[in-house]
Amino acid sequence: KAGVTQTPRYLIKTRGQQVTLSCSPISGHRSVSWYQQTPGQGLQFLFEYFSETQRNKGNFPGRFSGRQFSNSRSEMNVSTLELGDSALYLCASSLRTGEKGYTFGSGTRLTVV
């Protein structure tokens, strides 16, 4: 059974650019959550999607957005990148909103220069 797949694994972008990260959940899982992890702030919740609808949202600016497709795959977009957006972005999938727990992908390491 395939795990949670995040692409790309590494990304380098320039300030002001935008970026799109992808997450494919475990087959059968319909909920996808996104997190930002930095050394100073730890794991911060970005948002959670279930059945193509955003169910929960953390305290991040509107530059951070996401969506979920009918096959449960999710994308996260960050526009007008800032140096402080450099982080490990983690995606987690679950059956539905945390039911049976979360399984994490390996993450996308974003560096903004």
Add this chain to the structure above:
Amino acid sequence: KQEVTQIPAALSVPEGENLVLNCSFTDSAIYNLQWFRQDPGKGLTSLLLIQSSQREQTSGRLNASLDKSSGRSTLYIAASQPGDSATYLCAVSARFGAGTRLTVKP
């Protein structure tokens, strides 16, 4: 809004010791509580999942307990090994604590 706190922030113990990591949360209306391990630069590996109707879960040398009424969970690691060195994170309702960085010295 769920707030999750983990104590201690860091812990260093000699190999073979038994240890306890603590997690507290503010909202007792939870589906479940999950403990994860994270190695530097890597993703999170699930260790134990406790459903809200359960009191504890065990896996090998790990035992996690849940007390919803007091908003607390503990992760007990028996006979610690250097390979247990990692950051341990507690998750409640998709919210994480800051983690406990564990170092087990040979």
